[in-house]
Amino acid sequence: MNGDFRRSTELQQRLHELVPGGAHTYARGADQYPEGMAPVLTRGKGATVWDVDGNSYVEYGMGLRSVTLGHAYEPVIEAVRDELANGLSFSRPTELELRAAEDFLSLVPGADMVKFAKNGSDATTAAVRLARAATGRELVAICDQPFYSVDDWFIGTTPMDAGIPQSTVDSVHRFRYNDLDSLHDLLTAHSGQFAAVVLEAATALAEPAPGFLEGVRKLCDDHGTVLVFDEMITGFRWSAGGAQKCYGVTPDLSCWGKAMGNGFPISALAGKRQLMELGGLRTGEPRVFLLSTTHGPESMSLAAFRAVVKAYASEEPVRAMERAGRTLADGVNSAATDLGIAAHVSVIGRPSCLVFTTRDPEGHPSQAFRTLFLQELLRRGVLGQSFVISAAHTESDVQHTVDAAAEALSVYRKALEAGSVTGLLDGRPVAPALRRFAAPRRLERGRSS
Template sequence: MSDSYQQRLLNVIPGGAHTYSRGFDQFPSNAPDILERAEGAYTFDVDGRRYLDYGMALRSVGIGYAEPEVNAAAAKYMGFGNNLTRPSLIELEAAELFVQAIPSVDMVKFTKNGSTAVSAAVKLARAATGRELIARCVDHPFFSFDDWFIGSTNIPKGVPQPVIDQTKIFSYNQIETLEALIDRYPNDIACVVLEASTLAHPGPSRDVDGETFLHDVQRLCKKHGIVFVLDEMITGFRWAEQGAQDYYGISPDLCTFGKAMANGFSVAAVGGKRELMQLGSIELEGQERVFLLSTTHGAEMSGLGAFVATYRFMQQHDVIPHYWSYGDRLIGLLNQVAEKQGVVSVFQAGGVPCSPFYMFRDCSQASSAELRTLFMQEMFKEGVMMPWIALCYRMGQDELELTETAVSKAFSMVARAMSTGVDGLLQGPVVKPVFRTFN
């Protein structure tokens, strides 16, 4: 493929893509610069080459690309005008469905991306508590593009120092790190923000048998009047139909959803307890107002129609049980092939089966971007795109077999690199982390 697409992208889009995870520096040099379309579990480049796609649009597609039922629902509401001057019927239906679906939610506000949803939850927490500080989990990679989060990463350029100082960090599965923050800043922390799970299930509770770290967080927040914000952008509609909060038996004060909730259409949500959500309302006479979310396209009818159709499809087709089953088989397959090819010392697949992960380590057990790049490069040669692992309902036995063939060939090259190094095997530069201070 011509390099002209990459140059054209960089010429008109900062970074060449609208999400840094899609950037050229996240992929090996033989990855397609640009894609044209997708269907089911596959994407296609402009030359017509097909790739089994384990990226699934940054996890936003859960059923499959261009799913007919979902597309038909979106098209229906586009035909109804798509965006109206007053609330639409599908807006009400989607809101009532979401409130019915998620146990902790009494009210919901829709928006178009996860960043604005999580930032809205932070704003509500500050308004409710009168406090300024935010405690966010350092082990979870991304909550928002807004200053309160980015300022606490290693890319703080452009963020005022007072804003940077307002966000503090704690560690997942280490409740004492959150306790230490609360002890250091008593009566100053407005909210705790974390995901329910990423690479593994939450560990056991320190205090109560049969419970988890998440229950400890919940208790600590309640004890100190801190708003418990659970980010379910990834876990929502993947761990369980009612969210990871239902799977783990917790009840956050506020929660945020997005990604797979509308099978690739732009829908995200912030929801939670009525007393918090109503701070952003207008009907309570004399109440000081919180300007919560005001998005022209937040209630776009096509996206909300897609959400309703996606959720109904999940209920009717056992989509989430399929994630767990396929993911469990995939983890086993990857580790078995790694053992067979002699690369198990540098490769590991694991995680929660509905959302697996893989990683490469070097001889010192540090994360190896070189081996990961080589692996992805060889997978692309076999028609498999695996920058990470996101599953969809349209992945089945054929896709497992294609994956096994590709992985076997890729691991043979990894085994070779273990002896000789990656020099001469990599066709281009090593992929870089998204969060880095310098390009």
């Protein structure tokens, strides 16, 4: 059982002195983990990671869903190693860029052109800019889903909107997933003003209702609005061709990232030729500054991407994730049922993208009870804010997780019976990553978590 986090805690304190928030991604922050139990990692292999204190964990979330083939997946590492000897960044395109584009477009038949970048926000913001240029409109409709970009147009809609001009905030409006009427009403109320409709075609928690995506497509066509699919999570986790291939609805533009490189930094904007060409040299229209990044086409990540494409063609990683995910969900949910707490803890979602719910004695979602569950999993060698799995998770990994979860749920039941986590949870509960103030996990100098 893991119990020593002293070195991790020391390094986390030093990170807070040098890096705002103590991590370079808010979702990786120490405030997302139990106090004094935020591991600082050293390496990973397959589905296992190790921290600076020598603890090992079966990991879930897998690099914020960016790793589907497993950490240090050898064919990807080998492809990158081979490319390193050729240099990484040049003053002109390489043949590798052409081959990678061909590979990508072979997976996404609804797209005619693609441009690579380094992070998902680059791609989604470029899509919004392109839609605005193509339509001459300003407003953007986004679905009520958690995250699209670090840029102003989206962050202005979150609680962390400090520094965002109000005019930017006012240009973005929300509609509800699986609610065509909410989108219809929005587009009708501002007729002729919406440049783009942006959504994830599906999420871990929500599949599209029959006719929903088709209805969104038609509404965009009827209103002359560009349809943008965010495929950051669904791409390579629903299928190599993303959600659009699963559900048979083709957007005008789609945005990709995360698992494209199995952890190597690469993203993409893809779409129809008549739109994408506005950022090129074969247009008479005013040119759109689409994507222009120094490191977008660096060879290492393109080589990793091509190796990922090859793996998806030969190894069926999505099927492996779905099979292991179903076993994991069934095992943990059975344990919760056996303990009589299935109404309070449950594993839900698409098998390749599982999350867990945590509820208090009254049945309300609870950060305190969530933190207790995380704490007990960490102590038993399971690391993750979710149960998002990879193709590298073995039967042994899944069984270890089910066993650890069963023990954690026994502690959870004690808290439910007591009506509180007091005496069972060490420290303060976790808090939402995107919140207006640092409280309730605000730190004073010298504190690490």
